[in-house]
Amino acid sequence: MNLAQGVQVVSLGLLSLMVLGAALGVVLANNIVYSAFLLGGVFISISGLYILLNAGFVATAQILIYVGAVNVLILFAIMLVNKREDFAPISSAWIRKGVTGLVCIGLFALLSTMVLTTPWLIASIPASGEQATLLIGEHLFSDFLLPFELASVLLLIALIGAIILARRELIVNEPASGVDAGLMLPERPREGVAVGSDP
């Protein structure tokens, strides 16, 4: 084992530890703000794993999209839904957690036996390396052209749908009354708050 392989093995071990530790923190942390920042740690570690897998372009896209957009979006949602509530304890919650843990461990055992027993056909030709970005571009504009265009349409639909779902419904014509009426926009009264109280 020469120096490059040693560096790769050590980086793989460190990044795996970071991914697994941060993912466990995301799931198990009590404060959800800590969970959101640990999720950013998971994304950055996974982009390091992508660099180990000879994919620099996707590693950059991972950091830009996941850390820069999705994680910031989740942090904004946590700030908007900032309500310190203690959830009402439900009976037999430990049964649910125990059964879920057993199912997850069983799933991991199944997947790991599958991974370890399958004879993989490891290719012998060298990896693309720096040519990967060019190859991705050629794929996107030749044989993956239709999914590429569909992805753009999907992003447009998601953009419009998210705006329509999340906006407040304002009453435009009715003049507002009250002391500080000039400071706030009149909002349509909510429905369903009373519905949420009864099970």
Add this chain to the structure above:
Amino acid sequence: MELQYFLLLAAALFCIGVYGLITSRNAVRVLMSIELMLNAVNLNLMAFSNFLDPGEIKGQVFTVFVITVAAAEAAVGLAIILSIYRNRDTVDMEQFNLLKW
């Protein structure tokens, strides 16, 4: 640098995501668990693309598409959570029984 290490890591990440998806009661944390599972699938695709198909990297193209869909999913999911929070005044998953009965 074996393929199996990456596949085992992705399987462990996916199982952690499934556990968080089922057991967490905060709706935002459920979305975070879904992101963890999507990242595990992406790691699988990238490992296959590097070790089994290094000449014609279709796995990386698939990963780019999955990242796109994940971004759209996060935006719409958080908008839905915000809308539910505005109507029901809670983010507890146990209280969301609108479509149950």
